[in-house]
Amino acid sequence: MESGDLKIAWARQYMPVLASIRKRFVEERPFSGMTIGMALHVEAKTAVLVETLAAGGAEVHITGCNPLSTQDDVSMALNTREGIHSYARRGASVEEYYAAIDRVLDASPAITIDDGMDLIYRIHTERQEVLDTVIGGCEETTTGIHRLRAMERDGALKFPVIAVNDTPMKHFFDNVHGTGESSLASIMITTNVLVAGKRFVVAGYGYCGRGLAQKARSLGARVIVTEVDPRRALQAHMDGFDVMTMDQAAPLGDIFVTTTGNTSIITERHFPNLNDGAILANAGHFNVEIDVDWLESHSDSIVRRDGIDTYILGGKTIHVLAEGRLVNLATPKGMGHPIEVMDLSFAVQALSAEFVAKHGRKLAPGVHDVPSAIDEEVARLKLAALGLSIDRLTPEQEKYMASWAIGT
Template identity: 70%
Template sequence: MKSGALKMSWARQYMPVLGEIRKRFEADKPLSGTKIAMALHVEAKTAVLVETLAAGGAEVYITGCNPLSTQDDVAEALNDVSGVHCYAKRACSVEDYYEAIDKVLDVNPTVTIDDGMDLIHRLHTERRDLLDSIVGGCEETTTGIHRLRSMAAEGKLEFPVLAVNDTPMKRHFDNIHGTGESALSAVMITTNSLIGGKWFVVAGYGYCGRGLAKMAHGLGAKVIVTEIDPRRALEAHMDGYHVMTMDEAAKIGDIFVTTTGNTSIIGEKQFKNLKNGAILSNAGHFNVEIDIEWLESHKEGFEQRDGIDTYIINGKRINVLAEGRLVNLAVPKGMGHPIEVMDLSFGLQALCSEYIKNEGSALSGGVYDVPNEIDVAVASLKLKSLNVSIDALTEEQKLYMNSWDIGT
């Protein structure tokens, strides 16, 4: 068995939720007649989702959503799966990246699955002739949801998209535990640097940021949180972290991870104040949070080791991981989120794809919440796989919770 197929086999054994969904999909073929266009991180867990969709009767066309996150052996293995066509390649140019997106769209798809919204953006700009055939889509990540909501607010999103990222089963597991563990482990394996005792700076205290802060604190780091939202800043303070501006954090931080989804979080002003040997990385979707362009324009440096570019600024070394791209997948040994976490997220994607296929034509353009029953179904399947039982409301309790006239 080739390496890509071996990776998929390893992931599959730890993805019981998708396994249960696949059994039903294989029997009922609920996605028959559906062409699914996907732009996701092409690695082993994603491949198991793709297999599941194909087992449900879909024709699946997939490419990457980040130039450095594709695992080429997995992409090769996907092309051996019946009903699947994969165009992703690692370390591709920007031109090749969008050429692959166009190949996915050339098949005239009916459903989209995006991670970052590049596929949907392409449809609404360069490939508008295909919009009429799209029933709807699903979006995987925070950055993509931000872009979609901005688009919808301007009335320019022309088909319905489920905000998979915003549902509790995604935020509380994928974003907190997935990003927290995988981003931290990517920093550790790439740098071989000790976490304990270091000043560890987390930019942004959303779901991803709080997961990362928690994991770093657990390893003994002195965690600093930077924020723009006073409520989240106060929450970080009450959770026991040091809260300050990025300007202040730049002077004392040893390791930095950005998780904001916004641009220019660490730039020229901070670069000039960083300590010698500071390590910078990004856990947001796009490579805009660290101003790599400024560093390149003032470059006096070299590739320190695999996945680390070192820049000399004011005589001090600044070490940037994965070119400022998504650190948990873009570093050479990055494996992305833990398998069990992605089992939940991709269970959501599989069921949301089925929902969009059946209900999308009745919905107008816009961003929609994942139906609560889908979120609950994924949680229930996971509990079943763990042999964990929970209580159920009695009829008396249901009556009480739905009444307004039962008081003291």
């Protein structure tokens, strides 16, 4: 068995929820005759999702959503499966990246599955003829949802998209535990530095930042949080973290991780104030949170290692991991989120794609929430896989919760 097949087989054994869904898909074939176009991180866990969709009758065309997150052996392994076509390659140039996006769209997908909205953006700008075949899509990540909601506000979004990122099963597990554990694992394996005792700056206290801050503290780090939202800043304070501006944190931090999904978080004005040897990493989707371009053009010299670019600036060293791209996947040994976490998120993806296949033509263009029944089904399947039981409401309790007339 080749290395890509071995990776996929390893992931598959820890994804019981998708296995349960796949069993039903084989019987019901909800995607029979449909083409699904995907732009996701092409690695072993994603491959299990792709296999699940293909088992449901889909012809799947997939490429990467980040030039450095593809595992080439997994991409090649997918191309040996019937009904699956992968165009992803690690280290693709910008031109190659969008050429692969176009190859996916050349297949005229009925359903799109995005991580960052690149497929949908391309359809609405350069490939509008694909609008004739798309009945709906799914979006995986916070950054993509932000972009989609902006399109919706401008009246530019021409088909319905399910906001997979915004469901509780994604926020509570993927964003908190997945981002927290995988980002720290990649930072530690890439740098081999000790986290305990370090001043660890987390930019952004959404679900991803919250998980990262909690995991770093559990390793003994002294965590600082920067925020722009007063409610999240107050929450971070109440959770026991130091809260300050990035200007204040810059001269204090040893390790910085951005999780905002926004641009220009650590920039020209912060670099001169960083400690010698500061480590900068990004856990947001796009490589815009750390101004790497400024460092590239203004540094006195640059030393490049696997996954680490060291910039010498006025005698001071600044280390940037993974070129400022998604640190948990773009480092040479980055494995992405833990398998069990992605089992849940990709189960939501699979069931949301099925929902689009069945109901997409009836939905209005715009961003739609994942139906609560799908979210609950994934949780129940996971509980069953763990051998755990929970209580159910009695008729009396259901009546009480539904009534306004029953008082004290």
